[in-house]
Amino acid sequence: MKQVFDVAIIGAGHAGLNAVKEVRKLTDNWVLINGGPLGTTCARIGCMPSKVAIHLADNFQSRRRFERYGIHGADALALDQTSALEHVRDLRDTFVDLVLANTTDEMDDEHLLEGYAEFIDAGRLRVGDREIRADSVIIATGAKSMVPSPWQERFGDGILTVDTLFEQESLPKSVAVIGLGPIGVEIGQAMHRLGVDVTGIDHGKQLSRIPDPEVNRAAIDILQREFPVWLGHESRIERCDAGFRVYSGERVAEVEKLFLAVGRHPHLGPLRLERLNVPLDPHGVPMHDPETLRIGRLPVYLAGDSAGGIASLQMAAEQGRIAGYNAVHRRPRRLARKTPMAILFTDPNIALVGQRWDTLDHDRTAVALQRFGPVGRALIMGQNRGVLRVYADRRSHRILGAAMIGPRCEHLAHLLAWAIECRLTVERTLEMPFYHPVIEEALQDALLELDKELSTRRQPKRFALFGRRTATPTPAGA
Ligand SMILES: Cc1cc2nc3c(=O)[nH]c(=O)nc-3n(C[C@H](O)[C@H](O)[C@H](O)COP(=O)(O)OP(=O)(O)OC[C@H]3O[C@@H](n4cnc5c(N)ncnc54)[C@H](O)[C@@H]3O)c2cc1C
Numbered sequence: 001m002k003q004v005f006d007v008a009i010i011g012a013g014h015a016g017l018n019a020v021k022e023v024r025k026l027t028d029n030w031v032l033i034n035g036g037p038l039g040t041t042c043a044r045i046g047c048m049p050s051k052v053a054i055h056l057a058d059n060f061q062s063r064r065r066f067e068r069y070g071i072h073g074a075d076a077l078a079l080d081q082t083s084a085l086e087h088v089r090d091l092r093d094t095f096v097d098l099v100l101a102n103t104t105d106e107m108d109d110e111h112l113l114e115g116y117a118e119f120i121d122a123g124r125l126r127v128g129d130r131e132i133r134a135d136s137v138i139i140a141t142g143a144k145s146m147v148p149s150p151w152q153e154r155f156g157d158g159i160l161t162v163d164t165l166f167e168q169e170s171l172p173k174s175v176a177v178i179g180l181g182p183i184g185v186e187i188g189q190a191m192h193r194l195g196v197d198v199t200g201i202d203h204g205k206q207l208s209r210i211p212d213p214e215v216n217r218a219a220i221d222i223l224q225r226e227f228p229v230w231l232g233h234e235s236r237i238e239r240c241d242a243g244f245r246v247y248s249g250e251r252v253a254e255v256e257k258l259f260l261a262v263g264r265h266p267h268l269g270p271l272r273l274e275r276l277n278v279p280l281d282p283h284g285v286p287m288h289d290p291e292t293l294r295i296g297r298l299p300v301y302l303a304g305d306s307a308g309g310i311a312s313l314q315m316a317a318e319q320g321r322i323a324g325y326n327a328v329h330r331r332p333r334r335l336a337r338k339t340p341m342a343i344l345f346t347d348p349n350i351a352l353v354g355q356r357w358d359t360l361d362h363d364r365t366a367v368a369l370q371r372f373g374p375v376g377r378a379l380i381m382g383q384n385r386g387v388l389r390v391y392a393d394r395r396s397h398r399i400l401g402a403a404m405i406g407p408r409c410e411h412l413a414h415l416l417a418w419a420i421e422c423r424l425t426v427e428r429t430l431e432m433p434f435y436h437p438v439i440e441e442a443l444q445d446a447l448l449e450l451d452k453e454l455s456t457r458r459q460p461k462r463f464a465l466f467g468r469r470t471a472t473p474t475p476a477g478a
């Protein structure tokens, strides 16, 4: 068996698989090492199965609008949770098969090694009883759901996470979702809509750390109409006959199970990184160049969730490509800075684009607020809850960022991200084509509001005079 490679890639998620694609353009002397099941976090427990569950739950939820439309009998509709979970697993298996078919299935034993890797030093790895030498190493080991050890020790039998949820035969009757980040909010709402009695709890005051206070308020308000959302207190848990009693400040819920979504942390423990002798950040992530992804001067690179930055599929793939390229080239490529975007697939969607509220220079920023209440398309869809906030620079008139909760905001977020990426001004964006009746008209209205504010500020004196002169009504027919 081969022992010496140009590159060893640790982890067969999207980061590792994209690294392989880059590396194999230059050399065939590489090995991909993967511990745990193949098929990627995205396809097995992450983006894909969660969105299947959400889609299913949203479809079932739409029965609540039927009576309004004159469609009777919705009360008789019932959801078979076992079949619903089977459907999630079926589609999950399809996604996993698609990943495997295009990647690891075609790799031979010389290129794919199953097992957990640990460093002996920067150029040597141990996988089981095998020692591997590599000129460069790419760490792409993903992240792991956090479960605080005291809770694991005392309540482990009652804890669900995204790693175990979709393996259940049926859902619990009641659940406390602890942690309302993207996972807690998306899965919490889906479980509620699938018939689980959900209580959502977070020790922070923001839902999913939404920095814009208007959007955060609207998101809390909208979710709270479906199930209790308790924010701002540490949770205390004890066992009771029903399962668990969960306290949050003055409030208490009795639930059958606990769904923990308190964060996912880089999965670096088994790698024995201390043997690299490099400084680690407080989360145990080696200090590395965020653009080249290289760790100090070692021929070792970090990519994807294991790098500890934003956990998103596109970011993992892109970092994998950069790490793969840099592992086999002398002149490094740098990670391009793209307009940040985060989309939560709740109903309605929550999205953040570009500059966040808490990083804006508020003296220089014009802010428009558009509610989805009166938006024609949203009314037609019966989904007119939510608010859109768009930020623009008062001097350059460029769009800086946005935060929103509203129907189909996944698409508005992309339009805005592309406008920001192209450095478009409010005026130029308004020159783009808009159709009717579409959700994008909410954006058009927000931009018109910004345009009005920016033009008023641009020429305050002239407009004031002009305004006074024309204040006298023109005689009809003049
Ligand atoms: C529930 C959920 C929903 C999500 N939804 C979205 C979404 O809607 N949109 C979005 O953009 N992102 C979403 N994400 C995030 C996205 O899935 C991840 O950012 C992405 O999949 C990370 O890819 P990766 O390659 O870094 O890691 P992974 O896909 O986790 O791959 C890491 C691999 O390394 C292996 N490994 C670990 N340690 C070792 C070791 N020592 N030796 C060998 N192998 C090892 C692991 O077993 C695994 O196979 C979601 C995540 C979750 C959990």
Ligand SMILES: NC(=O)c1ccc[n+]([C@@H]2O[C@H](COP(=O)([O-])OP(=O)(O)OC[C@H]3O[C@@H](n4cnc5c(N)ncnc54)[C@H](O)[C@@H]3O)[C@@H](O)[C@H]2O)c1
Residues within 6 Å of the ligand: 178, 179, 180, 181, 182, 183, 184, 186, 201, 202, 203, 204, 207, 208, 209, 234, 235, 261, 262, 263, 264, 310, 311, 312, 342, 343, 344, 345
């Ligand atoms: N649609 C998407 O893009 C999507 C969906 C799901 C997950 N993800 C990614 O997966 C990663 C993990 O998501 P996540 O939601 O698990 O993590 P997260 O770190 O984003 O959120 C964790 C939440 O738990 C709270 N929390 C932490 N400890 C707590 C405690 N002891 N008690 C109560 N609340 C506590 C935090 O305040 C925070 O709101 C994120 O980086 C996210 O971007 C993305």
